[in-house]
Amino acid sequence: MKFLILTLVSTMITHAAPEEIQDRFEAPDGDALSYLLVRPADSSPDTKLPMVVFLHGSGERGDDLELVKLHGPPKQALEGEGLPFVVLAPQCPAKQWWNSSTVIALTKKIAKEQNIDPDRIHLTGLSMGGFGTWDIIAHAPELFASAVPICGGGDPETAPTIKDLPIWAIHGEDDKVVPAAKTREMEKALRDAGAKRLRTTYYPGVGHDSWTQAYNDPALYAWMMMQSR
Structure with a gap:
């Protein structure tokens, strides 16, 4: 694991600017x-790269894609950290919640167009995006190699559906907005369902x-890159 972390860090040392694409997806x-797509600098379209789909929180909803650059993988990729994967960051419209079917459809479309390794x-997300992450993997567990829901919560009834997916759930012990009990609830349900590839950090x-x-x-990224369907 230490070798993989060092390898990932070494690939993140770069001064070349990544490729940034902004577009809009119309679902059937x-x-x-609207979404932001960031490809690693100098990446070849002929090379099948991994992709991380990032779901922001409620504060970044709207129609300004600059907001999705404030946290997580999009922020790090655009700041030149050289993340060795494509980042797909959709933006949830104002006053709405993540629509799982739309995010799934967008993910499939981009994966095909960008020659992503299937x-x-x-999938990862924070707060509202953490809730979205739990819900989306329950609807399409076969689509993802791993999931990292952060300070979110899900439906314990979905545990049997997602128990075989590598999941790393993260929460702050003193979270007063979304209590850590939300993640603990999912942890218990998954372990009761027989999950063997679950990690949790509080x-x-x-x-x-x-x-x-x-x-x-x-x-975190080293662990994600170790996972494959």
């Missing part, structure tokens, strides 16, 4: 999502913003 059911598509003394510490840890 009439729903729509066995290495990963940061002591940390409130709702557990995502900064989580996404700043190279071990």
